[in-house]
Amino acid sequence: MMNGSYNITMITPLGPEKGTILLNADEEKLSGILKIMGNEKEFTGTAKGNSFEFSSELKKLITKIPFSAKGTVNGDTMEANIDSKFGQMKIIGKKA
Numbered sequence: 001m002m003n004g005s006y007n008i009t010m011i012t013p014l015g016p017e018k019g020t021i022l023l024n025a026d027e028e029k030l031s032g033i034l035k036i037m038g039n040e041k042e043f044t045g046t047a048k049g050n051s052f053e054f055s056s057e058l059k060k061l062i063t064k065i066p067f068s069a070k071g072t073v074n075g076d077t078m079e080a081n082i083d084s085k086f087g088q089m090k091i092i093g094k095k096a
Contacts, residue, residue: 001025002050002073008093010036013086021093023052023073030054050074 002023010017019036025047034041037058045054055068069091071080076095082088 002047002052002078005096006078006093007096008036008078008091010082011090011092013089020096021078021091023047023078025052034058045069052080 002025005020005022008019008021010019017037019034021035022033024031028046028048030045030047030052032043032054034043034056037060039058041056041058043054043056045052050073051071052073053068053070055066057064057066059065065084065086067082067084067089069080069082071078071091078091078093078095080091082091
């Protein structure tokens with residue numbers, strides 16, 4: 001089950017960023033909160049089995065960074081690939 005809080009590292013072009021993500025899947029609906037890079041963003045998306053997808057937006061200084069994420073949860077480990085206008089990034093994490 002993917003529900004829960006994860007301590008994450010986002011691999012960005014400017015180096016790794018530490019944070020947390022809360023995932024809450026209810027059937028095929030996903031909601032959560034991403035806390036990273038000084039942001040705290042609620043999001044919604046979809047979940048199916050151990051896979052999930054969501055979109056959101058982060059802000060770094062004065063730049064808004066919209067992105068979409070696709071990932072999986074296997075046991076206590078989550079991984080996601082991020083597509084943004086600044087290129088691709090990766091999130092890796094362990095259940096808190």
